[in-house]
Amino acid sequence: MRKILAVLAVTVTVFSVEGLRGLPSGYCESGKHHGSKTEPQFKEKYFTQTMDHFNFNSMGNGTFSQRYLITDEYWKKGYGPIFFYTGNEGNILEFALNSGFITELAAQQRALVIFAEHRYYGKSLPFGKDSFNIPQIGLLTVEQALADYAVMITELKQQLAATDCPVIVFGGSYGGMLSVYMRLKYPNIVAGALAASAPILSTAGLGDSRQFFRDVTADFENVAPECRDAVRGAFHQLKELAEREDYSCIQSEFSLCKPPSSAQDIHQLNGLLRNAFTLMAMLDYPYSTHFMGNMPANPVKVACETMLSGSDLLTNLRNTAGIVYNSTGLLTCFDLYNLYLECADPTGCGLGFDSLAWDYQACTEIDLCYESNNVTDMFPPMPFTEKDRELYCSKRWAVVPRPDWLKIQFWGDALSTASNIIFSNGDLDPWANGGVRKSLSSSLIAINISGGAHHLDLRGSNDADPVSVVRARKTEADLIAQWVKMERTRLRQSS
Ligand SMILES: *[C@@H]1O[C@H](CO)[C@@H](O)[C@H](O)[C@H]1NC(C)=O
Ligand SMILES: *[C@@H]1O[C@H](CO)[C@@H](O)[C@H](O)[C@H]1NC(C)=O
Numbered sequence: 493m494r495k496i497l498a499v500l501a502v503t504v505t506v507f508s509v510e511g512l513r514g515l516p517s518g519y520c521e522s523g524k525h526h527g528s529k530t531e532p533q534f535k536e537k538y539f540t541q542t543m544d545h546f547n548f549n550s551m552g553n554g555t556f557s558q559r560y561l562i563t564d565e566y567w568k569k570g571y572g573p574i575f576f577y578t579g580n581e582g583n584i585l586e587f588a589l590n591s592g593f594i595t596e597l598a599a600q601q602r603a604l605v606i607f608a609e610h611r612y613y614g615k616s617l618p619f620g621k622d623s624f625n626i627p628q629i630g631l632l633t634v635e636q637a638l639a640d641y642a643v644m645i646t647e648l649k650q651q652l653a654a655t656d657c658p659v660i661v662f663g664g665s666y667g668g669m670l671s672v673y674m675r676l677k678y679p680n681i682v683a684g685a686l687a688a689s690a691p692i693l694s695t696a697g698l699g700d701s702r703q704f705f706r707d708v709t710a711d712f713e714n715v716a717p718e719c720r721d722a723v724r725g726a727f728h729q730l731k732e733l734a735e736r737e738d739y740s741c742i743q744s745e746f747s748l749c750k751p752p753s754s755a756q757d758i759h760q761l762n763g764l765l766r767n768a769f770t771l772m773a774m775l776d777y778p779y780s781t782h783f784m785g786n787m788p789a790n791p792v793k794v795a796c797e798t799m800l801s802g803s804d805l806l807t808n809l810r811n812t813a814g815i816v817y818n819s820t821g822l823l824t825c826f827d828l829y830n831l832y833l834e835c836a837d838p839t840g841c842g843l844g845f846d847s848l849a850w851d852y853q854a855c856t857e858i859d860l861c862y863e864s865n866n867v868t869d870m871f872p873p874m875p876f877t878e879k880d881r882e883l884y885c886s887k888r889w890a891v892v893p894r895p896d897w898l899k900i901q902f903w904g905d906a907l908s909t910a911s912n913i914i915f916s917n918g919d920l921d922p923w924a925n926g927g928v929r930k931s932l933s934s935s936l937i938a939i940n941i942s943g944g945a946h947h948l949d950l951r952g953s954n955d956a957d958p959v960s961v962v963r964a965r966k967t968e969a970d971l972i973a974q975w976v977k978m979e980r981t982r983l984r985q986s987s
């Protein structure tokens with residue numbers, strides 16, 4: 493789901509603050525806050541977290557240091573609400589820097605802002621570098637992550653004298669799924685959730701395996717049907733070269749570091765190329781960004797211009813992949829196995845340690861069996877069935893996925909008894925149709941953002957924003973203010 497391609501293009505200055513463990517740990521973000529008008533000064537802190545919330549024997553009272561970022565600069569102390577970002581599969585700093593709406597809203601509603609890092613990602617590794625070994629990886633579950641957040645919120649409220657402050661959770665993508673689950677599981681702790689681009693249905697097995705790459709294709713087709721045709725044509729030419737085993741030609745056309753030499757290498761090349769289109773569709777923002785790598789403004793349009801720029805389709809395809817993998821312009825050749833990792837998530841696991849953790853989650857609770865077929869989408873047929881997933885996961889992590897579990901545990905589409913959740917989705921986002929698109933009640937509200945890519949609404953406001961997202965943020969702000977008010981009433985009545 494997420495793929496971090498480049499080191500953050502921001503500078504951070506480190507200074508000492510008292511961490512919760514009494515250790516000096518902290519920094520203050522002083523880099524560009526892309527697209528946002530506010531410049532929050534987050535402090536980095538660590539929370540002493542229980543390693544295993546559900547088995548008292550396995551780790552005893554063992555703990556680990558869980559990172560969170562906090563700013564109280566907008567907070568009406570002891571009274572204003574708490575806006576808590578339920579961190580997802582990556583370094584929490586990256587989410588904090590790309591979710592300017594939350595701090596803008598905090599400034600309006602005088603909220604305390606906390607961005608919590610998900611266990612096993614970024615710096616929150618329960619077993620340090622051994623975290624990704626078997627069986628240490630086993631404490632990486634959605635349930636443990638939710639319990640972390642529930643415990644953290646409860647204890648921080650006490651430490652900060654904020655026990656009467658309503659808590660609203662925020663999240664994008666998998667983080668949005670976690671926000672939904674927090675409201676379902678801990679409505680006593682969390683008054684409402686803004687779940688942006690949260691594919692809670694498809695990941696629970698309630699989707700169509702063709703949906704994702706079909707919707708990626710639609711983005712390119714909507715720029716120009718010839719663009720889709722050019723992409724399909726280029727993959728067709730690549731297939732023909734591969735069938736002739738003309739590997740040296742493939743190497744030179746795609747500037748590969750090493751010549752491919754097997755069907756597996758061609759499969760990897762197809763995966764790497766398809767991943768570039770996936771990323772551009774997800775991150776099709778109207779201004780350039782540095783989130784999961786560097787993207788130009790309107791990357792899908794840029795890609796289509798590149799795909800249609802000359803008569804050599806393979807050159808065009810290579811240059812289009814270069815928008816994603818060669819954004820620095822410094823790449824001398826494409827390294828097939830370094831730029832892209834195949835994993836249990838066909839939409840990409842990213843690179844580095846975070847990709848290991850995400851692969852494990854895609855092998856256990858989170859079902860991402862998406863495939864391309866060259867009929868309902870423009871990509872080469874790349875099947876990924878539940879059976880394929882099972883084989884891969886038992887080999888890689890010694891686990892057997894449980895495709896029904898997420899749906900049982902977190903209700904699937906049977907959400908009618910839930911309340912106070914916003915499901916926002918942009919129509920450019922290939923994840924959108926894996927989520928809730930229609931309001932289910934007066935407090936389970938779906939918002940469509942036309943012209944919006946992956947959780948555009950969570951980003952800070954920008955002059956290039958479509959009116960749809962400006963309106964969506966206004967609706968979200970009003971609902972959240974309403975929930976905060978309701979929660980104050982509830983807390984008063986119960987005390
Ligand atoms: C667990 O708690 C006991 C009793 O407070 C203490 O003696 C022990 O050191 C703790 N163990 C760990 C792993 O923290
Ligand atoms: C990366 O971009 C630079 C600048 O546009 C270009 O010269 C170079 O050939 C590209 N690398 C690859 C592997 O395509």
Ligand SMILES: *[C@@H]1O[C@H](CO)[C@@H](O)[C@H](O)[C@H]1NC(C)=O
Nearest residue numbers: 724727728731866871872873
């Ligand atoms: C996609 O389908 C077209 C039309 O059937 C076919 O000619 C082409 O070879 C296929 N492309 C791939 C990569 O399989």
Ligand SMILES: *[C@@H]1O[C@H](CO)[C@@H](O)[C@H](O)[C@H]1NC(C)=O
Nearest residue numbers: 919929930931937938939940
């Ligand atoms: C949002 O768009 C989807 C897909 O076009 C549509 O089915 C749905 O009814 C719309 N939902 C709202 C709340 O407007």
